Amino acid sequence: xxxxTQMEGxxxxxxxxxxxxxxxxxxxxxxxxxxxxxxxxxxxxxxLKATKADxxxxxxxxxxxxxxxxxxxxxxxxxxxxxDSAVYFCALSGYDYKLSFGAGTxxxxxx
Amino acid sequence: xxxxxxxxxxxxxxxxxxVELRCxxxxxxxxxxxxxxxxxxxxxxxxxxxxxxAPDKSGLPSDRFSAERTxxxxxxxxxxxxxxxxxxxxxxxxxxxxxxxxxxxFGPGTRLTVL
Numbered sequence: 001x002x003x004x005t006q007m008e009g010x011x012x013x014x015x016x017x018x019x020x021x022x023x024x025x026x027x028x029x030x031x032x033x034x035x036x037x038x039x040x041x042x043x044x045x046x047x048l049k050a051t052k053a054d055x056x057x058x059x060x061x062x063x064x065x066x067x068x069x070x071x072x073x074x075x076x077x078x079x080x081x082x083x084d085s086a087v088y089f090c091a092l093s094g095y096d097y098k099l100s101f102g103a104g105t106x107x108x109x110x111x
Numbered sequence: 112x113x114x115x116x117x118x119x120x121x122x123x124x125x126x127x128x129x130v131e132l133r134c135x136x137x138x139x140x141x142x143x144x145x146x147x148x149x150x151x152x153x154x155x156x157x158x159x160x161x162x163x164x165a166p167d168k169s170g171l172p173s174d175r176f177s178a179e180r181t182x183x184x185x186x187x188x189x190x191x192x193x194x195x196x197x198x199x200x201x202x203x204x205x206x207x208x209x210x211x212x213x214x215x216x217f218g219p220g221t222r223l224t225v226l
Contacts, residue, residue, distance in 0.1 A: 032212035044202065044217040051212035089154060093211040097142065097161070098170075099204075101154035 002027045006090045006102025013080055013109050021075040021105045023064075023090035031092040033057075033066050033073040034099070038087045047075075047088070080109045113137075115218035117203050123224045124193055132188040132221045136205030143186050144206065144215060145178055149199035157201075160186065193225045 007022040025031065035047040035057070048057030053068035062077045073090060090102040116135045124130050136143045145157040156170040160180040171177070175193075180186040190197055200222050204215040 032210075034214075036217075043219040044204075046214045049212060049214065051210075091154075093215075095211055096167075097206070097211055098144070098156045098159055098167070099146070099154075099215060100156070103153045 002031065002092055002094055002096075002100040004090050004092055004100050004102040007105055008103070009105040009107065011105060011107045013107070015081060015109055015111055016079045017109075019075070019077045019080045019084070019107065021088055021090070021107070023073045023075065023102055025071050025073065025090075025092050027071075027092055027094055027100075029094055030068075031094045033064070034091045034093070035062070035064055035073070035075050036089040036091055036101075038089070038104075040086070044089070080107075082109045082111050085109045115203055115205050115216050117201075117218040117221050119221060120219065121222045121224075123226065125226050126195060127192055129189065129191045130193055130223065132190075132201050132223070134186045134188070134203030134218060136184065136186070136203070137207075137216055138184075140205035140207045140216070141183075142206040142208070143180055144204040145186070145188050146202040146204065147199045148202055148220070152199075154202075157188070190223075193223075195225050198223055198225045 003026045032051045034049045037047045048059040050057040050066035056065045064075045087104045089104045091099045118133045143160045159167040175191045178188045200220040202220045203218045206215045
Protein backbone atom coordinates (compact mmCIF):
# COMPACT_ATOMS: atom_id res chain seq x y z
CA UNK A 1 0.00 0.00 0.00
CA UNK A 2 0.89 3.66 -0.07
CA UNK A 3 2.92 5.16 2.74
CA UNK A 4 4.84 8.31 3.59
CA THR A 5 7.83 8.60 5.88
CA GLN A 6 8.59 12.06 7.15
CA MET A 7 11.44 13.50 9.16
CA GLU A 8 10.63 13.45 12.83
CA GLY A 9 10.42 16.71 14.70
CA UNK A 10 10.25 18.92 16.45
CA UNK A 11 12.49 21.32 14.59
CA UNK A 12 13.51 24.63 16.14
CA UNK A 13 15.20 27.29 14.03
CA UNK A 14 16.18 30.93 14.20
CA UNK A 15 14.68 33.42 11.80
CA UNK A 16 16.38 33.48 8.38
CA UNK A 17 17.71 29.95 8.83
CA UNK A 18 17.42 27.30 6.11
CA UNK A 19 14.72 24.69 6.59
CA UNK A 20 14.62 21.19 5.15
CA UNK A 21 12.05 18.55 6.01
CA UNK A 22 12.72 15.16 4.47
CA UNK A 23 9.91 13.09 3.01
CA UNK A 24 10.07 9.75 1.23
CA UNK A 25 7.24 7.64 -0.03
CA UNK A 26 6.21 4.18 -1.12
CA UNK A 27 3.48 3.89 -3.70
CA UNK A 28 2.33 1.90 -6.67
CA UNK A 29 2.11 3.75 -9.93
CA UNK A 30 2.60 7.48 -10.13
CA UNK A 31 1.16 9.28 -7.14
CA UNK A 32 0.65 12.99 -6.71
CA UNK A 33 2.63 14.50 -3.85
CA UNK A 34 1.65 17.26 -1.47
CA UNK A 35 2.82 19.31 1.46
CA UNK A 36 0.04 20.44 3.78
CA UNK A 37 0.54 22.91 6.61
CA UNK A 38 -1.35 23.40 9.83
CA UNK A 39 -0.76 26.76 11.51
CA UNK A 40 -1.53 27.05 15.24
CA UNK A 41 -5.27 27.00 15.80
CA UNK A 42 -6.06 26.59 12.11
CA UNK A 43 -7.08 23.79 9.79
CA UNK A 44 -5.00 21.90 7.26
CA UNK A 45 -4.24 23.80 4.11
CA UNK A 46 -2.33 22.93 0.98
CA UNK A 47 1.13 24.46 0.82
CA LEU A 48 2.32 23.03 -2.49
CA LYS A 49 2.02 20.01 -4.73
CA ALA A 50 3.61 18.14 -7.63
CA THR A 51 1.82 15.71 -9.85
CA LYS A 52 4.59 14.08 -11.88
CA ALA A 53 8.27 13.27 -11.72
CA ASP A 54 10.68 16.23 -11.76
CA UNK A 55 7.87 18.71 -11.12
CA UNK A 56 8.71 21.40 -8.59
CA UNK A 57 5.96 22.74 -6.36
CA UNK A 58 6.46 26.16 -4.81
CA UNK A 59 4.54 28.57 -2.61
CA UNK A 60 5.36 31.21 0.02
CA UNK A 61 9.07 30.66 -0.52
CA UNK A 62 8.81 26.91 0.05
CA UNK A 63 9.84 24.43 -2.64
CA UNK A 64 9.75 20.68 -3.13
CA UNK A 65 10.77 18.59 -6.13
CA UNK A 66 9.17 15.25 -7.02
CA UNK A 67 12.11 12.84 -7.29
CA UNK A 68 10.95 9.50 -8.60
CA UNK A 69 14.41 7.97 -8.60
CA UNK A 70 14.77 8.53 -4.86
CA UNK A 71 11.01 8.44 -4.10
CA UNK A 72 11.38 11.72 -2.26
CA UNK A 73 9.64 15.08 -1.95
CA UNK A 74 11.75 17.09 0.48
CA UNK A 75 10.46 20.50 1.58
CA UNK A 76 12.87 23.43 1.66
CA UNK A 77 12.82 27.11 2.45
CA UNK A 78 15.85 29.30 2.26
CA UNK A 79 14.99 31.83 4.96
CA UNK A 80 12.28 31.06 7.47
CA UNK A 81 10.19 33.56 9.38
CA UNK A 82 8.42 33.34 12.73
CA UNK A 83 5.16 33.09 10.80
CA ASP A 84 6.33 29.78 9.31
CA SER A 85 5.95 28.11 12.69
CA ALA A 86 3.48 25.30 12.04
CA VAL A 87 3.08 21.56 11.60
CA TYR A 88 4.01 20.35 8.13
CA PHE A 89 2.61 17.14 6.62
CA CYS A 90 3.88 15.34 3.55
CA ALA A 91 1.17 13.40 1.75
CA LEU A 92 0.50 11.42 -1.39
CA SER A 93 -2.55 10.51 -3.40
CA GLY A 94 -2.81 7.74 -5.93
CA TYR A 95 -5.69 6.64 -8.05
CA ASP A 96 -7.49 5.45 -4.97
CA TYR A 97 -7.91 9.21 -4.40
CA LYS A 98 -7.14 8.91 -0.70
CA LEU A 99 -4.45 10.94 0.99
CA SER A 100 -1.78 9.08 2.91
CA PHE A 101 0.01 11.37 5.33
CA GLY A 102 3.36 11.40 7.03
CA ALA A 103 3.49 11.80 10.79
CA GLY A 104 3.93 15.56 10.62
CA THR A 105 6.87 17.76 11.60
CA UNK A 106 6.45 20.58 14.09
CA UNK A 107 8.56 23.59 13.15
CA UNK A 108 9.17 26.45 15.55
CA UNK A 109 10.95 29.56 14.33
CA UNK A 110 12.41 31.87 16.97
CA UNK A 111 12.93 35.59 16.42
CA UNK B 112 -20.11 29.18 2.39
CA UNK B 113 -16.81 29.33 0.65
CA UNK B 114 -15.11 26.50 2.49
CA UNK B 115 -15.75 23.19 4.17
CA UNK B 116 -17.59 23.59 7.45
CA UNK B 117 -17.88 21.17 10.32
CA UNK B 118 -19.97 21.06 13.43
CA UNK B 119 -19.67 21.00 16.32
CA UNK B 120 -16.18 22.41 16.67
CA UNK B 121 -15.79 20.66 20.01
CA UNK B 122 -17.64 17.72 21.49
CA UNK B 123 -17.16 16.24 24.93
CA UNK B 124 -19.00 13.03 25.64
CA UNK B 125 -19.04 10.20 28.11
CA UNK B 126 -17.76 6.78 27.31
CA UNK B 127 -20.52 4.63 25.84
CA UNK B 128 -22.53 7.48 24.35
CA UNK B 129 -23.17 7.92 20.62
CA VAL B 130 -22.01 11.04 18.79
CA GLU B 131 -22.73 12.56 15.39
CA LEU B 132 -20.33 14.83 13.58
CA ARG B 133 -21.43 16.90 10.62
CA CYS B 134 -19.64 18.08 7.50
CA UNK B 135 -20.81 20.56 4.86
CA UNK B 136 -18.52 20.30 1.83
CA UNK B 137 -17.78 22.96 -0.74
CA UNK B 138 -20.74 23.31 -3.08
CA UNK B 139 -20.25 21.32 -6.25
CA UNK B 140 -17.48 19.11 -4.93
CA UNK B 141 -18.25 15.54 -5.87
CA UNK B 142 -16.08 13.79 -3.30
CA UNK B 143 -16.07 13.94 0.47
CA UNK B 144 -13.60 12.41 2.88
CA UNK B 145 -13.36 11.86 6.61
CA UNK B 146 -9.95 11.67 8.29
CA UNK B 147 -8.95 11.39 11.92
CA UNK B 148 -6.02 13.18 13.56
CA UNK B 149 -4.90 11.68 16.81
CA UNK B 150 -1.70 11.81 18.86
CA UNK B 151 -0.88 8.17 18.52
CA UNK B 152 -1.91 7.56 14.93
CA UNK B 153 -1.29 10.83 13.11
CA UNK B 154 -3.63 11.61 10.23
CA UNK B 155 -5.53 8.60 8.99
CA UNK B 156 -8.15 8.07 6.32
CA UNK B 157 -11.56 6.87 7.47
CA UNK B 158 -14.07 6.92 4.62
CA UNK B 159 -14.54 8.38 1.13
CA UNK B 160 -17.70 9.24 -0.78
CA UNK B 161 -17.60 9.89 -4.52
CA UNK B 162 -20.80 10.88 -6.27
CA UNK B 163 -23.36 8.10 -6.22
CA UNK B 164 -20.80 5.31 -5.91
CA ALA B 165 -20.67 3.05 -2.89
CA PRO B 166 -18.41 4.66 -0.27
CA ASP B 167 -14.91 3.39 0.40
CA LYS B 168 -15.12 2.41 4.08
CA SER B 169 -11.74 0.73 4.23
CA GLY B 170 -10.36 3.12 6.86
CA LEU B 171 -13.10 2.82 9.44
CA PRO B 172 -11.47 1.37 12.58
CA SER B 173 -14.45 -0.62 13.81
CA ASP B 174 -18.13 -1.28 13.16
CA ARG B 175 -18.95 1.38 15.75
CA PHE B 176 -18.09 3.93 13.07
CA SER B 177 -20.43 4.73 10.20
CA ALA B 178 -21.05 7.61 7.87
CA GLU B 179 -23.61 8.71 5.39
CA ARG B 180 -23.86 11.41 2.79
CA THR B 181 -27.30 12.67 2.00
CA UNK B 182 -28.20 14.14 -1.36
CA UNK B 183 -24.58 14.14 -2.43
CA UNK B 184 -23.79 16.98 -0.08
CA UNK B 185 -23.84 16.99 3.73
CA UNK B 186 -22.22 14.08 5.52
CA UNK B 187 -22.63 12.77 9.05
CA UNK B 188 -20.04 10.60 10.80
CA UNK B 189 -21.57 8.58 13.63
CA UNK B 190 -19.61 6.89 16.37
CA UNK B 191 -21.61 4.51 18.53
CA UNK B 192 -20.69 3.50 22.07
CA UNK B 193 -17.72 5.86 22.14
CA UNK B 194 -14.46 4.76 23.72
CA UNK B 195 -11.65 6.87 25.10
CA UNK B 196 -9.42 5.88 22.17
CA UNK B 197 -11.92 7.60 19.86
CA UNK B 198 -10.74 10.95 21.22
CA UNK B 199 -9.25 12.81 18.27
CA UNK B 200 -9.84 15.62 15.82
CA UNK B 201 -12.13 14.47 13.02
CA UNK B 202 -11.45 16.22 9.75
CA UNK B 203 -13.67 16.42 6.72
CA UNK B 204 -12.35 17.26 3.27
CA UNK B 205 -13.98 17.79 -0.08
CA UNK B 206 -12.54 17.41 -3.53
CA UNK B 207 -13.58 18.01 -7.06
CA UNK B 208 -12.99 15.66 -9.92
CA UNK B 209 -9.99 15.84 -12.21
CA UNK B 210 -7.47 13.40 -10.85
CA UNK B 211 -5.51 12.66 -7.67
CA UNK B 212 -3.43 15.81 -8.14
CA UNK B 213 -6.33 18.04 -7.27
CA UNK B 214 -6.30 19.58 -3.82
CA UNK B 215 -8.48 18.28 -1.03
CA UNK B 216 -9.95 21.16 0.96
CA PHE B 217 -10.16 20.54 4.67
CA GLY B 218 -12.62 21.78 7.22
CA PRO B 219 -11.55 23.08 10.64
CA GLY B 220 -12.30 19.75 12.30
CA THR B 221 -14.33 18.56 15.26
CA ARG B 222 -12.36 17.88 18.42
CA LEU B 223 -13.93 14.90 20.15
CA THR B 224 -13.10 14.15 23.76
CA VAL B 225 -14.42 10.96 25.31
CA LEU B 226 -14.30 10.99 29.09
